Structures are given as structure tokens and as C-alpha cells.
Amino acid sequence: MVGIVVISHSRALAEGVVEVARAMGVGKAVVEPAGGDLEGGLGTSVDLVEGAVATADDGDGVLLLADLGSSVLTAKMVIEDAGGESLLLADAPLVEGAVAAASMAATGADLAAVHAAAESAYDHRKTR
Template sequence: MMVGIVIISHSRTLAEGVAEVARAMGVGQAVVEPAGGDSEGRLGTSIDLVESAVAAADGGDGVLLLADLGSSVLTARMLIEDSGGEDVLLADAPLVEGAVAAASMAATGADLAAVHAAAEAAFDHRKTR
């Protein structure tokens, strides 16, 4: 079993691209599901798409959500509230860097708390220092 990861974005293309990069950095071991755009493929967010992605990513060890901004964050929070939030966490992390860090950690078999911490630690990796 492994912690799953869901990428929530207003853009289907962005969510799929971030998921692709994160899977590669998770050496093909990490389960990373995209949930981007609204239910018709336009810009927006869809609780139904997020719920489906969480179900697909959930291998029994919990699911980490990473969201881009605005309503994506609100959608993630709503899902956590509706589900009771025990096995689903939202990371306060940069989308791409957090997803890569989370996938790398998940691939090691780490628990949800460690994957969550890895995603949030991505803020510490500066690009210009």
C-alpha cells in the first residue's frame, strides 16, 4: 500500500502535466491522479472529479491533495470536510514542487504525515539562492 496524491487545478492540462512530472519523480511507484478543470473540460473545478481522483489514488494509506489556487483549495477543503478528513490531507505547498516532493516520498513507502511534510517542505527549496 502507498499514500496516493491528487493534483487539483483549474486546468485539466495543468493537473495532468503536474501529475505526469510527479509520477516520473516518484520513479513510477507513486500513484498521482489529476483532477483538473470542470466536469466539461473547461477551466474550473469539480468536486466530482476530485472525488473520483481521490478514489483512484486511495491505496489504503491515505491521500494527499495539492491544489493550485482559489476554488481548487475550497474544493479540496470541502472534500476533506465531507469525508471526515482522517485519511485525506491538503498540503500548503507549491503545486509542482510539492507534488514532486510528495511523490518522491510516497514512493519510499512513507506514511501520510511524512508525505504531507515533504510536500510542505518544498517551500524551502529556493531557486535563486
């Protein structure tokens, strides 16, 4: 199953998004948080992201979702360091993208489909 890692500057935010995404993934989706820095403060950590990726990866790939700024840069560094196609960063809203990705991953979909589901979250407008 495709794993999902939520990267945020805030540990609490990453854990909250993961809580919601896991619920929407009906307990099947593997969704891991990577929030804050190594000391528990605000920031991002390559080590935390790599650890979350290792936990989420069962061989079918891992989708990364990041909140902003250095979280995105950290995700890109982890992908570059991995040197493979088994990690993708979604250009998606954090909460909505994580929920869409977890829902799709729970069906057993491949990495491309989970990635597409996350990015399609932009299409689900809250007003109109």
C-alpha cells in the same frame, strides 16, 4: 502507499504536474489529476476530485495539492465530506510539492511524512 491528487483549474495543468510527479515517483507513486470542470473547461469539480481520490486511495491516505482559490476550497470540501483523517491538503507549491510528495510516497512513507515532504518544498528556493 499514500496516494496524491493534483487539483487545478486546468485539466492540462493538472495532467502535466502529474506527469512530472509520477516520473519523480519512479513509477511507484500513485498520482492522479483532477483538473478543470466536468465539461473540460476551466474550473474545479468536487466530482472529479472525489473520483481521483477514490482512484489514488489504497487505504494509506491521500494527499491533496491544489493550485489556488476555488481549487483549495474544493479540496477542503472533499476533506470535510470524507470526515476522516485519511485526506490532507498540503500548503505547498503545486509542482514542487507534488514532486516532493511523489518522491516520498514512493519510499512507502506514511501520510504525515508525504505531507511534510510536500510542504518542505517551500524551503527549496530557486534563487539565493
